[in-house]
Amino acid sequence: MPIRTIAIAALLFTLPLQASQPAPARLTALRAARVLDPVSGRVTSNGVIVIRGDRIDSVAASAPAGADVVDLGNLTLMPGLIDGHTHVLLQPDDEITPPVLTKSQAYRTIEGVRAVKLDLEAGFTTMRDLDSEGAGFADVALRDAINKGVIPGPRLLVATYALTITGGHMNLSGMNPDIALPDPAALTDSREAMIAEVRREVKYGADWIKLYATGTLRHVDPVTLEPLSQVSVDEVRAVVAEAARWRKDVAAHAYGGPGARAAVEGGVRSLEHGMMLDDDLLRLMAERGTFWCPTLSVYMPETGLPAPGDITARVIASHKRTFQAAMKAGVKIVFGTDVGAFPHGTSAREFVHMADYGMPPIEAVRSATTRAAELLRMEKQVGTLAPGAFADIIAVDGDPLADITALQRVRFVMKGGAVVRRP
Numbered sequence: 020m021p022i023r024t025i026a027i028a029a030l031l032f033t034l035p036l037q038a039s040q041p042a043p044a045r046l047t048a049l050r051a052a053r054v055l056d057p058v059s060g061r062v063t064s065n066g067v068i069v070i071r072g073d074r075i076d077s078v079a080a081s082a083p084a085g086a087d088v089v090d091l092g093n094l095t096l097m098p099g100l101i102d103g104h105t106h107v108l109l110q111p112d113d114e115i116t117p118p119v120l121t122k123s124q125a126y127r128t129i130e131g132v133r134a135v136k137l138d139l140e141a142g143f144t145t146m147r148d149l150d151s152e153g154a155g156f157a158d159v160a161l162r163d164a165i166n167k168g169v170i171p172g173p174r175l176l177v178a179t180y181a182l183t184i185t186g187g188h189m190n191l192s193g194m195n196p197d198i199a200l201p202d203p204a205a206l207t208d209s210r211e212a213m214i215a216e217v218r219r220e221v222k223y224g225a226d227w228i229k230l231y232a233t234g235t236l237r238h239v240d241p242v243t244l245e246p247l248s249q250v251s252v253d254e255v256r257a258v259v260a261e262a263a264r265w266r267k268d269v270a271a272h273a274y275g276g277p278g279a280r281a282a283v284e285g286g287v288r289s290l291e292h293g294m295m296l297d298d299d300l301l302r303l304m305a306e307r308g309t310f311w312c313p314t315l316s317v318y319m320p321e322t323g324l325p326a327p328g329d330i331t332a333r334v335i336a337s338h339k340r341t342f343q344a345a346m347k348a349g350v351k352i353v354f355g356t357d358v359g360a361f362p363h364g365t366s367a368r369e370f371v372h373m374a375d376y377g378m379p380p381i382e383a384v385r386s387a388t389t390r391a392a393e394l395l396r397m398e399k400q401v402g403t404l405a406p407g408a409f410a411d412i413i414a415v416d417g418d419p420l421a422d423i424t425a426l427q428r429v430r431f432v433m434k435g436g437a438v439v440r441r442p
């Protein structure tokens with residue numbers, strides 16, 4: 020055994036030396052009618068993005084000599100999009116029956132392989148995947164398979180299990196108490212249980228910690244729209260501190276009320292959904308720099324709006340009011356969709372809803388590029404065309420600043436310098 024250990028150690032020490040002398044990376048030049056830079060907010064005519072290996076080399080007026088030129092004609096080049104709230108292990112039919120009851124983790128992982136491909140081809144080159152909803156650590160497996168080049172997909176940051184309480188969100192209710200059922204989330208009914216669960220998730224590969232700070236729609240009071248509060252400030256502080264020990268951040272599912280306030284005061288980095296956030300809390304979020312992923316689309320039926328007075332209609336109205344108040348208060352709004360609850364590959368519909376509610380197109384673009392990268396602490400790597408960033412680049416049909424629906428017409432996708440989709 021000791022001899023083998025020494026041999027492996029010797030091999031590990033020689034690897035970096037070999038890797039430090041790579042062949043000079045080839046230059047590729049992407050040329051199109053327009054280049055949209057979300058940092059400056061400007062669209063340049065007839066620009067060129069020069070790629071060296073997996074990184075952006077420069078944004079130039081013309082292609083350098085010797086570069087492989089990819090001419091994208093009348094499209095608009097821009098950084099790859101970031102979705103701050105996805106579920107690659109959820110599919111629309113799982114909204115009808117909890118998948119822990121009807122699908123194996125193996126089957127859900129296969130569906131996940133298809134989901135990440137569809138989302139990448141739709142222009143989303145980075146995604147924060149906010150919990151596997153009972154598919155165990157399959158999100159870690161998908162992330163690792165993508166990073167190793169086994170399957171195509173976005174850069175994934177995954178949350179594994181969400182932390183919940185008995186009877187709370189993602190704890191199956193109304194079932195036969197005599198049958199043991201799988202849990203879609205981790206049951207953490209005390210501060211100590213929460214801390215232990217954070218450690219377990221980090222051990223098995225979580226990049227983010229997801230906490231259910233409030234219940235779901237079935238817990239919302241039909242008269243006052245008050246959500247169920249699932250956490251205290253003290254518990255949130257404990258989760259945030261434990262996550263910070265491992266250099267991880269916390270995202271809290273929170274509709275509003277005391278649960279949302281506890282999440283913000285306890286120091287989570289982002290709030291998710293937030294349909295019923297009040298103005299005082301929005302001010303506090305702006306002050307503290309708490310990010311917000313509104314996920315407008317998932318609460319809006321594509322067809323057949325609910326009758327006015329119906330609880331869904333009232334929640335949608337409250338969401339719109341909150342969104343507009345958050346913009347006014349200066350809350351950092353990040354593009355996030357909950358895709359998986361609706362078909363993978365269609366997240367860009369969220370841009371249309373954000374614009375409908377009054378967000379200027381450039382701010383909607385930033386929410387899915389520079390702002391989302393800031394949430395992920397990846398500002399120098401993704402969501403930008405700055406030299407040295409990953410060559411995650413898309414080209415869309417139209418100018419998104421003139422017509423936001425252009426972001427639903429992604430025709431070209433490059434991730435880390437490799438072309439994923441071409442016109």
Ligand SMILES: [Zn+2]
Nearest residue numbers: 104106149357
């Ligand atoms: Zn979600």
